[in-house]
Amino acid sequence: MTVTVATLGFPRIGPRRELKFALERFWSGKTGEAELLDAAAGLRTAAWARQHALGADWLPSNDFSLYDHVLDTSVMLGAVPGRYAVADGEATLATYFAMARGSTGDGHCDHAHGVTAGEMTKWFDTNYHYIVPEITAGQRLTLGRLKIVEDYREAKAQGYETRPVLLGPVTWLSLAKGSDTDRFARLDEVLALYAVILGHLRHAGAAWVQIDEPVLVTDLSPEQGQAFARAYARLAEAGPKLMLTTYFGALDDNLALAAALPVAGLHVDLVRAPEQLDAVLAAWPADRLLSLGVVDGRNVWRADLPALLDRLEPVAARRDLVLAPSCSLLHVPHDLALEPALDDELRQWLAFAVQKIGELDILKRALNAGRAGVADALAASAEAAAARRVSPRIHDAAVAGRIAAVTPAMERRRSPYGARVEAQRAALALPAFPTTTIGSFPQTAAVRHARAEHNRGRLDTAEYELFLREETERAIRWQEQVGLDMLVHGEFERNDMVQYFGERLSGFAFTVNGWVQSYGSRCVRPPILYGDVSRPEPMTVDWWRHAQGLTDRPVKGMLTGPVTILNWSFVRDDQPRAASCRQIALAIRDEVIDLEAAGCRAIQIDEAALREGLPLRTAAAQAYLDWAVACFRLSAAGVADATQVHTHMCYSEFNAILADIAAMDADVISIETARSQMELLEAFAQHGYPAAIGPGVYDIHSARVPTQDEMVALMRLAQLHLRPDQLWVNPDCGLKTRGWDEVRPAIAAMVAAARTLRADVDA
Numbered sequence: 001m002t003v004t005v006a007t008l009g010f011p012r013i014g015p016r017r018e019l020k021f022a023l024e025r026f027w028s029g030k031t032g033e034a035e036l037l038d039a040a041a042g043l044r045t046a047a048w049a050r051q052h053a054l055g056a057d058w059l060p061s062n063d064f065s066l067y068d069h070v071l072d073t074s075v076m077l078g079a080v081p082g083r084y085a086v087a088d089g090e091a092t093l094a095t096y097f098a099m100a101r102g103s104t105g106d107g108h109c110d111h112a113h114g115v116t117a118g119e120m121t122k123w124f125d126t127n128y129h130y131i132v133p134e135i136t137a138g139q140r141l142t143l144g145r146l147k148i149v150e151d152y153r154e155a156k157a158q159g160y161e162t163r164p165v166l167l168g169p170v171t172w173l174s175l176a177k178g179s180d181t182d183r184f185a186r187l188d189e190v191l192a193l194y195a196v197i198l199g200h201l202r203h204a205g206a207a208w209v210q211i212d213e214p215v216l217v218t219d220l221s222p223e224q225g226q227a228f229a230r231a232y233a234r235l236a237e238a239g240p241k242l243m244l245t246t247y248f249g250a251l252d253d254n255l256a257l258a259a260a261l262p263v264a265g266l267h268v269d270l271v272r273a274p275e276q277l278d279a280v281l282a283a284w285p286a287d288r289l290l291s292l293g294v295v296d297g298r299n300v301w302r303a304d305l306p307a308l309l310d311r312l313e314p315v316a317a318r319r320d321l322v323l324a325p326s327c328s329l330l331h332v333p334h335d336l337a338l339e340p341a342l343d344d345e346l347r348q349w350l351a352f353a354v355q356k357i358g359e360l361d362i363l364k365r366a367l368n369a370g371r372a373g374v375a376d377a378l379a380a381s382a383e384a385a386a387a388r389r390v391s392p393r394i395h396d397a398a399v400a401g402r403i404a405a406v407t408p409a410m411e412r413r414r415s416p417y418g419a420r421v422e423a424q425r426a427a428l429a430l431p432a433f434p435t436t437t438i439g440s441f442p443q444t445a446a447v448r449h450a451r452a453e454h455n456r457g458r459l460d461t462a463e464y465e466l467f468l469r470e471e472t473e474r475a476i477r478w479q480e481q482v483g484l485d486m487l488v489h490g491e492f493e494r495n496d497m498v499q500y501f502g503e504r505l506s507g508f509a510f511t512v513n514g515w516v517q518s519y520g521s522r523c524v525r526p527p528i529l530y531g532d533v534s535r536p537e538p539m540t541v542d543w544w545r546h547a548q549g550l551t552d553r554p555v556k557g558m559l560t561g562p563v564t565i566l567n568w569s570f571v572r573d574d575q576p577r578a579a580s581c582r583q584i585a586l587a588i589r590d591e592v593i594d595l596e597a598a599g600c601r602a603i604q605i606d607e608a609a610l611r612e613g614l615p616l617r618t619a620a621a622q623a624y625l626d627w628a629v630a631c632f633r634l635s636a637a638g639v640a641d642a643t644q645v646h647t648h649m650c651y652s653e654f655n656a657i658l659a660d661i662a663a664m665d666a667d668v669i670s671i672e673t674a675r676s677q678m679e680l681l682e683a684f685a686q687h688g689y690p691a692a693i694g695p696g697v698y699d700i701h702s703a704r705v706p707t708q709d710e711m712v713a714l715m716r717l718a719q720l721h722l723r724p725d726q727l728w729v730n731p732d733c734g735l736k737t738r739g740w741d742e743v744r745p746a747i748a749a750m751v752a753a754a755r756t757l758r759a760d761v762d763a
Contacts, residue, residue, distance in 0.1 A: 003321045003367040005360040006058030006291060008210065008245060008267070009165060009328025010047045011353050012065060013517050015335055019043055020521040023066070027101075027521075027703075033093055040066060044151065048160045054354065055361030060210060061155045061162035062148040063328060066093075067100045067520045070130035070175060071118070073167045075099070077193050078142040079176070081134045083115050088142040100131055100520060102702030117702045119177065120519065122612040124214055124248050126298070126331060127526075127568055129519035133176035141189050149200045156205065163243065164206055168213035169194050169235075170227045175215075184223050191234050198239025206240045208265070214327075216258055217249035217269070218616045225257055236262040243267060247293060247327035249616050250276040259283040267291035271298075271326035277311070286319050293326035294363070295356045300332055300514075300528060300570045302351040303359050305381040309366055316367040323360050323367075329353040332570075333514035333525075345391065346509055346530065348384040389574070396506070396532035402586055403579075410589075411633040413665055415641045417691055420667060423642040427601055428554055432761055433715070433729050433754045434485040436694070438648050438670060439558045439604060440497075440734035441475050441490035442743055451495065468493045469546055476550045482744070483751045486602060487555045489547035491736065497560045497606065498568045502527035504539040505587055508569070519701075522737065529569045529580060535587035538594050545598055556646065557595040557603040562588050562631045567609035577613075578627040588635040596639045604646035605636055607664070608733075611654060625660040632664050644668060650696075650733045654680055658687040670694035672732040674706070678717040685721035693722060696732030697753065698746050703738075705746045711753035724761055729754040 013019045022039035025031045044064050051059050065072050074080070080091050084098060094103070102117035119132040135141075148164050155162040169190050173183045201209055215224065236242060241264035250273030251258055258266060268280050270292050277292075284290055294312065295303045315321060335354040336347065351359060362377045371378060388394070413420065450467050453459035459467075475490035494500040502508035508527045515523040540557060548555045562584035571580055588605065595603055610628055615621050636645045647666040654661060654671070661669065673680050673695040681695055695718050697711040711729075718727055729750055735743050 001316055001318065001320055003316050003323060003364045004057040005055055005357070005364050006163070006267075006322045006324040007051050007056050007060055007329060007357060008212075008247070008293075008297070008324055009060050009063035009330050010051060011329055011332070011334045011516070012043070012063070013334075013515060013523055014043050014046070015338060016513060017515050017523055019066075020523055023521040027097070036066075040064065041154070044154065045158060048155055048158065048162070050354065051357060052160060054357040055364065056357055058208075058322065058324075059155070059160055059162045060165045061151040061160075063165045063330075064151065067097065068130050069165075069167060070123075070133065070172070071096065071100055072147060073172055074131070074133040075144050076147060076197070077172075077190065078140070078144050079133050079135055080144075081118070081136065082139070088140060091144055102699065102704040114704050116704065117699065120701065125612055125614060125616055126248075127516075127518055127524070127609065127612060128331065130175070133172060135176050135178040135181055135183055135186060137178070137181040139181075141186065141193060143193055143196060146197065146200055148197065149204055152201060152204055152206055161207075163208045163210050164201055165210045165212065166194075166197070168211045168215075168244075169231050170224060171213050171215040173227065174224060184227055187227050187230060191231055194231075194235055195238040198235060200239075202239040208241045208243055209239065210243045210245050210267075211235075211263075212245045212247075214245075214247055216244075216246045216251060216254050217273075219618050220254055220257075225254075228257055228261060232261040232263055241265065243289070243291060245291070247272070247297070249273055251280070252276070252617070255279055255283050259285075263288075265289035265291060265322070267293060267322070267324060269293040269326040271296045277315075281315065289320060289322060291322035291324050293324050295325050295351070295359050296573075297325035297327040297329050297356070298331045299573060300350050300352060301573055302349055302355070302381065302384055304385040305359060305362055305366075306378050307385075308363060309371065309378070312363065312367060321367075323363055325356055325360070329356065331516060332356070333511060333516060335513075338513040339511050341512060342509065345387070345393070346528075349388045349530070350528070352514070394531040394572070394574070396534065399532040399534050399583055402534075403582055406582070406586070406634065411630055411637055413637050413639075413641070413645075417665065417667065420641040420644075421692075423640075424601075424644045424667060427642040428486075428644065430485050430554075431758060432724060433727055433757045435729045435751050435754045436484060436486040436556070436670075437479075437488055437731055437747065438734045439488050439491055439556070439606070440494070440736035441488070441492070442738055442740050443492070443736045444740065447471060447492050472543070472547055473550055476547055476555075478744075480551060480553065482748050484747070485553065487547070487551060487553050488558060489543055489555060491558060491734070493543060496524060497608075497734070498565050499525060499527055501539060501560050501565060501588075502529070502569065504537075505533050505535055505584070507531040507533040507583075524568070527565075527569045529566070529571045531572070533580065533583040533587055535590045539591055541591070541594050541598050544595060544600055548599065554602050555600075557592075557600040559588055559591055559595075559603065559605045559635075561605045561607040561610075561647065562635050563613060563628045564607050564609040567613045578631075581627065581631045582634070585631040585634040589638050592636060593638045596643050601642065602644040602646060603636075603639070604648060605632065605666075606648040607632055608648060608650050610649060610661075611657065614657065621657075625657060629660050629663050632666075636664075636666070646670065648733075655683040658683055658689065662687065662689055662691075666691060668692040668694060668728060670696065670728065670730050672696050673718075674699040674714065674732050678714055678721070681718055681721040689722075689726075692726050692728055694728030694730040697729060698731040698750055700731050700733050700735055700738055703742060705742050706749065708749040708752045708756070711750055712756050715753060715757055724757075729757070
């Protein structure tokens with residue numbers, strides 16, 4: 001029996017975010033298409049070379065994307081909405097980026113008048129965002145650019161035989177939206193295109209194709225189950241052998257369906273669902289290839305290799321195996337070697353993408369030739385696992401004592417919403433349709449430069465803080481001038497909404513180059529939550545006090561919520577996630593109470609990532625929601641009735657969890673609705689959501705500046721579902737990634753739109 005190693009996908013952005021900078025130079029007009037494509041080709045070549053050198057036998061191609069692999073698939077299938085006005089199969093790079101980001105009609109695209117971007121939401125339960133496919137009645141699907149074939153040939157020309165990665169047709173259709181058409185009525189049309197694509201790959205020489213169907217780990221409808229049977233009966237004969245790839249959970253009740261599909265191989269995730277191994281071994285025929293995801297593609301912890309071998313050796317003795325990460329390595333940083341500042345104790349517990357492939361190679365060599373040949377590597381792995389278990393850095397008795405003292409009363413506001421809202425109206429005296437922003441203002445080149453100079457020691461702390469206070473004052477003065485009702489301080493001192501807080505809490509560590517892609521050029525450095533969490537001292541009070549001292553208008557205190565800090569960190573795996581979240585909630589509660597004591601009367605606790613942590617199976621969802629909501633309430637409930645608690649959520653489907661969102665008991669929730677044309681609000685109305693809502697009217701992820709009339713139209717749509725007294729007017733999300741030249745006219749239009757709405761009500 002033979003064991004080989006595969007990678008399902010490699011980080012796209014490059015070791016030092018080379019893709020991000022190439023994209024941003026192109027979007028700004030500083031470089032042309034040729035320079036962007038050359039940079040992308042260089043990243044692909046480097047990725048193949050690195051994975052090959054690390055011992056991977058199966059290299060992926062088409063895992064690289066200039067923006068998003070789901071968008072790549074949509075463009076390949078010709079699913080380009082009519083508003084982009086392109087001929088069948090002729091979407092250009094400008095159209096591709098318009099679908100991703102919108103366009104301004106500034107001449108750097110194909111659309112003279114500008115167009116809106118596609119809707120964006122989270123990829124299953126990750127912090128990666130994808131562009132939602134759009135399918136409408138009468139829309140003709142037709143093959144576009146076959147990037148997947150081009151990438152395969154590019155690798156082959158360089159001497160690398162790859163396994164092309166293709167998003168599966170059932171998952172693609174499951175992710176698609178279309179208000180006037182049945183997505184699965186288009187299945188045969190989609191399959192015809194997939195068959196042609198696979199035929200092209202076979203003609204190019206590909207022996208295998210990795211076809212990703214992560215929807216197989218979710219609760220499937222009968223329609224989806226039938227689609228799988230129809231799809232793979234056709235595709236199995238269309239081209240190369242198919243490695244049906246699942247991840248992010250267990251097949252469970254879909255195992256029989258997967259085993260019945262006529263595919264040559266199956267990949268399963270044994271990190272998220274180690275318990276499924278025995279069932280998979282029983283169901284999957286021994287004459288078909290089995291790929292096991294045994295190292296964590298979504299977290300940074302080093303594997304316990306001897307323990308893995310104990311489990312894998314009996315399996316490898318009976319059948320050929322492929323060892324792989326649990327999913328694409330897109331979700332972890334590139335290389336631990338780029339982190340010289342990490343201390344030796346913490347470093348020995350970690351593995352990034354490069355190290356994870358190395359771990360797989362060690363496992364392969366041990367299984368093929370015995371443990372003796374890799375004895376030193378196995379001993380180091382075992383030693384690191386043992387050291388982590390007993391390290392005094394991880395456990396804090398004081399934190400355990402505080403958790404034990406939490407009572408149910410600490411999770412409840414003093415009065416119900418109906419009583420609180422009257423106290424808040426009296427305290428804040430806001431007009432109808434109050435205007436605000438989500439929190440951050442543009443992190444300009446000057447802000448980023450000052451932060452970098454301070455980090456390098458070239459700008460002392462006093463000079464840096466003076467600079468930040470001046471930036472804050474300018475932001476406050478501009479907000480007063482433009483006419484916003486509730487102000488924010490702008491968050492110029494913050495590098496990231498999670499990292500900023502993690503750096504001020506115990507139990508977190510940070511990287512320098514540990515970037516992962518969130519969407520497009522947007523990269524984040526998730527903190528590493530390795531131990532018990534507490535708040536040594538106030539984190540935001542002084543900045544809020546400075547901002548509020550500059551104005552008579554209310555300034556929101558701005559915090560990131562416990563669930564979002566948890567879900568946007570690499571979380572310790574030695575205790576339940578709920579336990580870590582509860583620790584963070586107590587730390588945020590301390591900050592909320594201190595803000596109120598300083599005089600703050602509106603505190604926003606962002607839970608942008610609440611929805612993305614939802615388990616993919618319905619049966620497991622409520623347990624997560626129960627503890628997540630309880631943690632938010634624990635963080636927020638220590639204030640008086642007159643203190644208004646806001647929260648913010650973005651780019652998520654909320655319909656199934658509205659009862660739990662209501663149970664959070666926030667006074668105001670702001671949500672993304674600009675791209676989706678307020679469609680979420682119908683569900684809020686049907687649920688009878690009691691509190692105030694700020695439906696976003698400005699899509700901040702697009703460079704396009706919306707007009708006042710567009711914002712008024714969106715808010716009038718909102719009033720079809722909600723009472724005017726429930727509605728706030730705000731952007732979709734924070735403004736840190738936009739420029740002031742975009743923000744100023746957009747917010748001015750937003751304020752003018754609110755005044756129009758007030759005039760409507762008065763009339």
